[in-house]
Amino acid sequence: MTKLKTVSKVIEVKDHKKKEIEFELKKIKDIIDVEQAKLDSIEKSFSDTMVKFSEKHGGTVIKAGDVELAYNYLLTLSENINTQKKIINKKVEEFGDKHNALVEAHKEKKVFEALKKKIIHKEDKEKNRAEQREADFVFMRRRGR
Numbered sequence: 431m432t433k434l435k436t437v438s439k440v441i442e443v444k445d446h447k448k449k450e451i452e453f454e455l456k457k458i459k460d461i462i463d464v465e466q467a468k469l470d471s472i473e474k475s476f477s478d479t480m481v482k483f484s485e486k487h488g489g490t491v492i493k494a495g496d497v498e499l500a501y502n503y504l505l506t507l508s509e510n511i512n513t514q515k516k517i518i519n520k521k522v523e524e525f526g527d528k529h530n531a532l533v534e535a536h537k538e539k540k541v542f543e544a545l546k547k548k549i550i551h552k553e554d555k556e557k558n559r560a561e562q563r564e565a566d567f568v569f570m571r572r573r574g575r
Contacts (some may be wrong), residue, residue, distance in 0.1 A: 434553065437546045444539040451532045458525045469514040476507040487566060 483500050 434546065434549050437549060438543055441542045441546060443540060444535060444542055448535040448539055451528060451535055455525065455528045455532060458521055458528060462518060462521045462525060465514060465518045469511065469518060472507060472510050472514060476504065476511065479507065515574065545563060 479500070487496070
């Protein structure tokens with residue numbers, strides 16, 4: 431019976447670990463969603479700025495100061511976009527690692543659940559054998575009288 435209790439406790443620990451990883455996975459997914467929204471916002475700003483600059487200066491003479499200002503702003507937005515993409519890629523990689531850890535935790539739990547079933551089956555078998563031996567003994571004693 432102690433084997434069964436030990437395996438049951440291990441299953442509880444494995445289940446707790448699995449739930450913890452699932453929580454971390456959800457947290458990373460939420461962070462990815464937030465970072466993706468930031469990236470979308472920066473890309474929209476970049477696109478809107480390009481459209482406004484083109485509309486404002488389409489076909490007219492552009493002052494050097496305006497070009498420099500627009501270039502610097504677009505360069506900053508472009509750097510922000512690249513930074514956001516790196517952040518998202520890092521989180522997506524982290525998500526993949528956690529997902530793999532979740533799969534492993536699930537496999538480990540299943541292994542111990544199978545072991546628990548095997549122990550229960552073995553104990554039941556031994557109990558049935560003991561009961562059968564007892565019944566055989568009683569039968570033999572009655573028959574011997």
